[in-house]
Amino acid sequence: MRSISYTFTVNGIERTTEEKKPLLRYLRDDLKLYSVKDGCSEGACGTCTIVVDGHAVKSCVLTTDRAVGKNIITVEGLSLREKEAFVYAFGTAGSVQCGFCIPGMVMAAKALIDREPDPTDDEIKRAIKGNICRCTGYKKIILGIRRAAAILRGEEEIRDISQFTGKMLPEENEFISVVGSNYDPELASGIANYENRGESSQYGVGKNVFRIDVRKKVLGYGKYPDDIGPEYFVPSDRPDIVRELAGWTEDEYKEAEAKGMLKVGTTVSKKDEPLVNICTIVDPDMPPMAYCSAVRSDYPRAIVKKINKEKAESLPGVLGVLTAEDVPHNKVGHIQQDWDVMIAEGDTTRMVGDAICLVVAESPYILEQAKKAVKIEYEPLEPVKSIAEARAEGAPKIHENGNLCQQRHVVRGDAAKALAESAYIATASFTTPFTEHAFLEPECAVSFPYGDGVKILSTDQGAYDTRHEVAIMLGWEDAQERIVVENQLIGGGFGGKEDVTTQHISALAALKFGRPVKAKFSRAESLRVHPKRHAMEGTFTIGCDENGILQGLDCDINFDTGAYASLCGPVLERACTHSVGPYNYHNTDIRGHGYYTNNPPAGAFRGFGVCQSQFALESLLNVLAKKVGISPWEIRYRNAIEPGLELPNGQIADVSTALKETLVAVKPYFDDAPEDRVGIACAMKNAGVGVGLPDKGRAKLEVKDGLVWIFTAASDIGQGCQTVFIQDVAQATDLPITKIWIGIYNTDNAPNSGTTSGSRQTLVTGEAVKGAAKLLKAAMDKEGVTEDSLDKLNGRVFEYEYFEPTDKLGSDKPHPKSHIAYGFATNVAVLDAEGKVTDIYAAFDAGKVVNPLSMSGQIEGGVLMSMGYALTETWPLDNCVPTAKYGTLGLFRAPDIPDIHAIHVEKDELLEVAYGAKGVGEITSIPAAPAIAGAYYARDGVLRTSLPIEDTFYSKKK
């Protein structure tokens, strides 16, 4: 047969292939152009955008045969000038968070700028309409693209930001600051990147800082686990490859060898970029990387009668098919270990995403063939579809202890009496849907045999959590150090990467077959498997006196936690404890129940249960305000918590409490908007895990080669905590950025600093980093060490553990301390005549604002996420089977965004810890949804009790 070949140009080089396949696969697998990200392979997300003959094109859609004769450019093929323009523009604009969408955004922008050198915002929005960003809310990406265009036109300069101590950001990057006296936005400055780090020390706490991960994310050379290909594992007898990859000179190479950096098991970083690993050295006998993937259940509830795997196992290139029998302990689970690694023959599935067996093969192509060859015989059973079915008499038991997964009862005062005596009562039943995190990077892990155990290169929210779960599966709970978990770049999480998904199966396969194994979820698999935001059915009753002063709350909160518990307990608890809102009243009776069903599991999601209960509470406050005859702003202000008052859970609101300040900050916008087109909502959210759990922050600073290295196993899922840690050290020590480095951290070299959850890293780990930095500073002062003589401290290690005990739920103390801090917020949503959301004024009290640029990025992204929750996002299930694809989830795209105005509220009175920072990650996604619902209530007087809210400008589009 005559072979057909396809020839085209990639980044200026003519390439020929005989394979007909999506260009995405050719660029990544054959040319190793890893800037071209694989976010969905369905054409929906835009992370794989490249430029073809001047047009932005999704490379997962275009195939090699259709690309013949075309000129293809990826980020790697941009000119040096373009690269620098995008790095600078995106860094100073704060466009980069998790970074997974960014190379695609850059290429969409390049196609636009080449065609239209001076694009309007509207043109930019339309140019990136095919590119989803889940972190930023697009605002800063649009600004970044506008600035990159200005630089490429020659109208703006790339300034040496490391030397820059004036106002770095043009006024268009505005956010409104309502701040205390110790804050001066004029003193902004930045960190350029590791290659271009100047001597300025203007990057301490409170400065607008260029994040440390901008360059590698914009240019696409930073590694997410999926960017680890077979070539990542270099045999120890090929040091020449390592040298070339690292870019070492002969002398540097010799030095590395002398330091033992070429030994088996070592991970080598890119020269001058300690956070970019380029290879791991393995034994020359180690076989190349294999691929594994699970065959998953077709039925939400069915008995697995037989697994016919022989045909798959006999295919050439298949290493084996693992089943439950091959797992030492067939259970995992973040808190409750109720999640079967694989469903064994004779057992019953609990959801459609359940793994039945695990196929391991030499290549992704063979893997797909083998998965199809596995035939599973089922006996389908009627699934448990809803909370009502789960708690019905005689309902099938999904887990052996029944369908009630978790319950909480929070009582203070006498709610029944308070409600009976209230002048006005508002009551309603609310339903909120499951929500998909839709992070841009699907789950992926690469594991390989390491020492007497396994090393897992992961993308998750807590390296030690993953280690613990994998240890349970392997039966290594007493020898957890045999497992090393090392997070790579993390392409978004939002709570959806707290549970293990790919890590444990890749580790299992790596140990079984003694070689590196990659496990990667397809987008469809990701949608089915990882836990969602809980769907809620709840009834809320709240009462106030004739002046609108709240008296009491009674509520029933029922969560559908799907097939597995995941984080049902803590999420349900947070929903209950926060259902009262940030107000000053003390009669509450809150009953929370979480039920197992055969739906996909629910667990952590930014907002952690509070999005659900605050939507209900804030909606009812508007009803009460109407009954009392005061404005929605007024009822909130009259009841707002203040420092020294008792929160509804009995905790005394601390000095940093700034709810009233956030209300005052948005008042002008609320008053200016037409009365029937504006809505308002407040929120509170804990920072730190709290409730009596041992939530510790730990950090280790090591002085090496005259530099300070920060080690802490705290996942930066895009929120920017690594940059915050550098700022903390800079603030404590006055050292310049050139001296403060973050290395690759893992469970072997860095202390456990808990999960990226509960808005805790900036506060809890931030305090630990600060503590360690103060120890370093003390040593420097004692020994007269300056930034130039840090060498004198070489080899010294400074460790700090921060732990502030809290009281457990139901503590009998009069004023239990549930959480170390609370953040507060008020959002105002404004509609136009058609009901379209035009503006959201979003005021947040996060204590000390460590990096204002990052904080407004968090706000804009969180608010847009909340707006999706309010108006467009759905997760439809058909008899427990999810029917949505990534592109039909209802995620907002750039052309449809409102103007989100981030308002930072920073008081003079701050907490002592972490320079007063309280964290802002989760609260950003809570108040916008009820504010928008409130605006619609003002518009037509209809109380909307389900999400997404019905009969809106946005529901017309469906």
Place this chain on the structure above:
Amino acid sequence: MIKRVRKKAYVRCRGGSISCTYGCIGCGLCVSACHLAAIKLEDGGPPVIDRDKCVGCGLCAGACPQHLIEVILPDYNIQVKCSNCDAGKAAREACVNSCIACGLCERNCPADAIHVIGNKAVIDPGKCICCGMCAVKCPRGVIRDSNGVMTAD
């Protein structure tokens, strides 16, 4: 600065048949309607639009007796280029370039933006993200990319 985005005329027929009752009949009314000489009729139709000259005024669309011309924002580069409303077999027999309502586009669309309505593929511009998946999957080459990347234009 506000820039006006000009729409462009788009012809929903690729030609290829004289027996199709839905397609271009080569009457030339669009050519006469255009003030800018942006439309040419070659080989009896369908018309070819000079996208550089077209300003999206819509006169041609109003003139077409077959209602084949639409003015569309140039961002929407992926378009269905057939107006045949016959069921699959009849459509296949009517023209080599016809939509046979097979539904492959609908099944592969990531955004739920294209649907077979009245035996032909119709794109909902409110949902379309112009990824071109339908153009790549269409077995009849009916869905085209006016940028000339996913298909010749």
